[in-house]
Amino acid sequence: MKKLVNDVHSVVKESLEGFQLAHSDVVDVHFDPDYILRAEPKGEGKVALVSGGGSGHEPLHGGFVGFGMLDAAVPGAVFTSPTPDPIKEATAAVDRGAGVLHIVKNYTGDVLNFETAAELCEMEDIEVRSVIINDDVAVEDSLYTAGRRGVAGTMLVEKIAGAAAERGDNLDEVTRIATEVNANMRSMGLALGPCTVPHAGVPSFELGETEVEMGIGIHGEPGYRRTEMRTADELTAELYEKVKADLPFESGDRVVVLVNGMGGTPLSELYIVNRKVQELLEADGIVAARTLVGNFVTSLEMPGVSLTLLRVDDEMLELFDAPALTAGYRKGM
Amino acid sequence: MKKLVNDVHSVVKESLEGFQLAHSDVVDVHFDPDYILRAEPKGEGKVALVSGGGSGHEPLHGGFVGFGMLDAAVPGAVFTSPTPDPIKEATAAVDRGAGVLHIVKNYTGDVLNFETAAELCEMEDIEVRSVIINDDVAVEDSLYTAGRRGVAGTMLVEKIAGAAAERGDNLDEVTRIATEVNANMRSMGLALGPCTVPHAGVPSFELGETEVEMGIGIHGEPGYRRTEMRTADELTAELYEKVKADLPFESGDRVVVLVNGMGGTPLSELYIVNRKVQELLEADGIVAARTLVGNFVTSLEMPGVSLTLLRVDDEMLELFDAPALTAGYRKGM
Numbered sequence: 001m002k003k004l005v006n007d008v009h010s011v012v013k014e015s016l017e018g019f020q021l022a023h024s025d026v027v028d029v030h031f032d033p034d035y036i037l038r039a040e041p042k043g044e045g046k047v048a049l050v051s052g053g054g055s056g057h058e059p060l061h062g063g064f065v066g067f068g069m070l071d072a073a074v075p076g077a078v079f080t081s082p083t084p085d086p087i088k089e090a091t092a093a094v095d096r097g098a099g100v101l102h103i104v105k106n107y108t109g110d111v112l113n114f115e116t117a118a119e120l121c122e123m124e125d126i127e128v129r130s131v132i133i134n135d136d137v138a139v140e141d142s143l144y145t146a147g148r149r150g151v152a153g154t155m156l157v158e159k160i161a162g163a164a165a166e167r168g169d170n171l172d173e174v175t176r177i178a179t180e181v182n183a184n185m186r187s188m189g190l191a192l193g194p195c196t197v198p199h200a201g202v203p204s205f206e207l208g209e210t211e212v213e214m215g216i217g218i219h220g221e222p223g224y225r226r227t228e229m230r231t232a233d234e235l236t237a238e239l240y241e242k243v244k245a246d247l248p249f250e251s252g253d254r255v256v257v258l259v260n261g262m263g264g265t266p267l268s269e270l271y272i273v274n275r276k277v278q279e280l281l282e283a284d285g286i287v288a289a290r291t292l293v294g295n296f297v298t299s300l301e302m303p304g305v306s307l308t309l310l311r312v313d314d315e316m317l318e319l320f321d322a323p324a325l326t327a328g329y330r331k332g333m
Numbered sequence: 334m335k336k337l338v339n340d341v342h343s344v345v346k347e348s349l350e351g352f353q354l355a356h357s358d359v360v361d362v363h364f365d366p367d368y369i370l371r372a373e374p375k376g377e378g379k380v381a382l383v384s385g386g387g388s389g390h391e392p393l394h395g396g397f398v399g400f401g402m403l404d405a406a407v408p409g410a411v412f413t414s415p416t417p418d419p420i421k422e423a424t425a426a427v428d429r430g431a432g433v434l435h436i437v438k439n440y441t442g443d444v445l446n447f448e449t450a451a452e453l454c455e456m457e458d459i460e461v462r463s464v465i466i467n468d469d470v471a472v473e474d475s476l477y478t479a480g481r482r483g484v485a486g487t488m489l490v491e492k493i494a495g496a497a498a499e500r501g502d503n504l505d506e507v508t509r510i511a512t513e514v515n516a517n518m519r520s521m522g523l524a525l526g527p528c529t530v531p532h533a534g535v536p537s538f539e540l541g542e543t544e545v546e547m548g549i550g551i552h553g554e555p556g557y558r559r560t561e562m563r564t565a566d567e568l569t570a571e572l573y574e575k576v577k578a579d580l581p582f583e584s585g586d587r588v589v590v591l592v593n594g595m596g597g598t599p600l601s602e603l604y605i606v607n608r609k610v611q612e613l614l615e616a617d618g619i620v621a622a623r624t625l626v627g628n629f630v631t632s633l634e635m636p637g638v639s640l641t642l643l644r645v646d647d648e649m650l651e652l653f654d655a656p657a658l659t660a661g662y663r664k665g666m
Binding site: 002003004005006007011012014015016017018019021022023055056058059063192193209210212229231232233235236259263264265266267268269270271272273274275276278288291292293295298300301303305330331332333 | 352526663
């Protein structure tokens with residue numbers, strides 16, 4: 001295993017230290033337990049948003065802490081849920097009396113630990129709601145998951161619900177919007193190869209020289225089939241058709257498109273995927289109102305891509321367009 | 334070779350099409366010949382900045398076209414200089430009567446083709462200046478280069494000179510600032526593995542299971558030595574010492590730090606490298622005035638990292654902090 005790490009047991013801590021040193025204008029990292037807060041928290045009355053989960057998906061979640069998105073992120077070990085204690089502490093740290101929304105990707109460990117943390121918070125009279133993100137259409141149950149997995153669409157929930165909290169919506173409203181975003185988005189990914197978790201030291205799975213894993217999870221969990229390598233257009237069309245058919249997205253819908261790199265794919269290839277996505281959307285009469293292309297929700301250095309479509313109304317689009325200032329995403333600031 | 338491409342001969346064209354579809358608010362891609370312009374060009378009197386070079390380094394250069402940075406970028410085939418014609422056309426398209434600065438990475442093909450394009454422009458009374466970027470301290474001459482190579486620091490020249498042009502500096506002034514940035518910055522990179530150029534179909538070089546190429550070029554050109562894999566801190570210290578000793582950077586200097594991913598390295602590892610860089614700077618009494626960590630000047634999916642230090646004065650820092658709105662870099666907009 002060749003990785004730019006020192007000790008496999010201190011990967012997350014050292015990475016957080018380097019993150020803090022790069023972004024002290026935006027974030028304030030707390031250690032032992034580890035969580036990331038905004039450098040300049042908003043005052044009384046604002047609903048706070050907390051997310052978290054295993055590390056290795058950067059910039060998610062810590063890279064989305066800041067104005068217009070999250071108030072705190074709680075990183076676990078690589079691909080491992082954080083325990084309830086840091087979640088509880090981070091939640092208490094950001095509560096300003098207006099309540100806290102937990103944004104939780106649907107993995108058994110995350111759901112359980114955020115739930116326990118929420119119970120601990122309620123014992124201290126902190127009001128906590130949760131939205132469980134399950135945008136991945138690839139498989140119904142999976143390694144680590146009952147039901148569908150939460151994947152790249154999580155970033156869109158953090159952006160849009162974050163903007164709602166920023167404009168002063170109350171906890172009911174922010175929860176409603178986050179829930180609606182989740183309900184209106186679908187995602188699916190593919191991998192051309194595995195990634196290597198530092199403390200495991202070996203690739204998370206094996207793929208043949210010409211094989212592709214369709215429906216890959218963001219921890220390298222199996223998808224729904226392995227296929228022979230095909231052209232970018234053919235692979236993209238398979239992602240698109242699965243995603244589209246599931247909601248389903250229909251002619252006249254307006255969507256936010258997220259073409260998300262899994263970490264090890266050149267930006268130029270993500271744009272080739274986007275080209276085909278936009279062609280398919282146009283043929284179906286679906287309007288790409290906004291498009292994001294880049295590495296937002298990664299799986300370490302995995303080569304691959306995921307496609308997320310989010311059906312938007314005027315309100316969601318307005319919130320998507322609102323300013324944000326985080327280490328991993330910036331708009332209008 | 335597993336890549337998200339269709340035809341290896343149309344990689345750049347299709348990628349540009351997908352780029353245009355994602356960023357039509359910022360860029361306007363011209364095809365045959367291929368170059369990227371700002372969607373909303375500034376009017377009369379502004380000095381224009383044009384850069385370009387082989388594709389495969391995205392977001393450089395096309396991702397840095399927009400307010401506060403470049404007026405045009407000219408992409409060649411992957412790792413291959415664009416020919417004089419598109420450079421000439423792009424230059425003519427962005428000239429507003431105040432002259433054009435060419436920002437050219439020091440590779441024989443690029444230098445020659447930009448030079449020829451400049452001569453063609455002068456025949457049409459377009460005033461063109463050039464700054465040759467040669468920030469790589471690794472080797473003095475190299476595959477494709479006489480003298481030092483231009484690498485990740487190019488992005489800092491585009492940012493700072495772009496801001497100078499935006500505030501209304503004339504061609505002499507913009508050229509002076511670009512030249513000063515180049516003179517005050519030094520870079521070096523390392524690779525943990527190769528990348529694969531699509532039309533070549535095989536990795537650009539081979540590295541043993543535990544080998545690292547120190548001083549790698551952004552096209553996979555050899556560095557100054559191969560070494561056994563060591564810890565991130567040890568590898569980072571070698572980059573830092575080479576970069577520091579060359580200018581040299583000294584106690585009391587203020588610097589902009591750029592920890593740049595080569596494409597296939599997880600963000601978490603780049604932050605581990607940044608942690609060590611900041612520790613070394615502090616020990617040397619060098620002030621990290623600003624820090625950038627991310628994939629800005631890549632080599633397709635190469636796993637690796639480069640370090641750039643730029644010694645800044647108040648003017649450079651003010652220009653670095655000025656607003657920018659491009660597909661690949663945003664600040665204050």
